[in-house]
Amino acid sequence: MKATYINQHGGPEVLEYEEDFQKPKINDDEVLVKLAYTSINRIDTVIRNGYPGLTLQMPHILGGDIAGIVEKIGNKVQNFKIGQQVVAYPIILPNTLNPKFSDMEHLNDGWKYYGMHIHGSYAEYVKVPENSLISVPEGFSLESASALPVAGLTAYHALKTIGNLKSGDFVLIWGASGGFGTLAIQIAKLLGANVIATTTKDWKQSILKEIGADYVFNTNDENIVKSIYEITKIGADVVMDYVGPDTFPRSFAMVRKGGKILLCGMLTGMEVKLHIQQTYFRHISIHGIYLGTRKEFKELINLFFNGKIKPYIHTIFPLSEAVKAHKLFESGEFIGKILLKP
Secondary structure (H helix, E strand, C coil): CCEEEECCCCCHHHEEEECCCCCCCCCCCEEEEEEEEEECCHHHHHHHHCCCCCCCCCCECCCCCCEEEEEEECCCCCCCCCCCEEEECCEECCCCCCHHHCCCHHHCCCCEEECCCECCCCECEEEEEHHHEEECCCCCCHHHHCCCHHHHHHHHHHHHHHCCCCCCCEEEECCCCEHHHHHHHHHHHHCCCEEEEEECCHHHHHHHHHHCCCEEEECCCCCHHHHHHHHHCCCEEEEEECCCCCCHHHHHHHEEEEEEEEECCCCCCCCCCCCHHHHHHCCCEEEECCCCCHHHHHHHHHHHHCCCCCCCEEEEEEHHHHHHHHHHHHHCCCCEEEEEEC
8 A cells, every 4th residue: 555654763764765664464343444634733743753661563654543445344333335435533542441531532541643553544544443533425525525534633632621711811822824723713712702813924824714714913923912812801811832942931821720731732832931939920731732533523523513613724735745844844834634545
């Protein structure tokens, strides 16, 4: 099958493409999905460069977003048929689930993330457990569906479940022009929030406002904290930060008393300075989050089916040009999602 993979860590140039990579063999409870599209997520580039503490078995196929057509079904599969359009939950849960995590099943130890722990979606075929699939009705775009699993689920889990955004709340989203940010803007608006977005590229500001952001600032604006207080009067209710050390001090400064900082990334490093006294004095909650549950994923996909959210697709590359796609992704000269088509 066609596949783009890595045999070593490094920059975009380590991505290799071939057309005779071994095709997956499915088990009785699995479905073989022929990929229509996948999309690039920030975690793909982090893993490509070398994820701290993670050892990969090479060659390794990246990619966590799976949307395509059912090619083959296992003997015990009951709810899907050949030719059906599907989109997949981006992790495989362990067989035994601790009841302690009943509402947060993805917190169970032993989960496997496509493109990290197992071969991912930069390929012509991927095998997926039946209970991880959602049917995509004919007429709905698999292009858009492929942009939802990782970025959309993370944004939905963060803002609705953990952030508990309410109508009238103010949410600040750092670096809002990527796949995560453009979906987070739409989800926050559905929840009735006022959205403050940032970007390092001034040309993106008008587009972010078209997507739904109420206010857009340049990430490097020295007066951004002051501006947030002028808008909100007391600070942001929720701050969504996946950047890390470069933005955390300002996230901490601009969140209101009793507010929440949601962390889901480490682009600029793994350690920050934290003022413990100010944390309890201001009653600030800091939550680390990743992905979400299957129930949340179904809710997210239903928002797509009902026309409530629409992924912003910047461009599509053939899988064979993944190197070019990664270079564009890392340049930051795009908005929304960059897709790969096998």
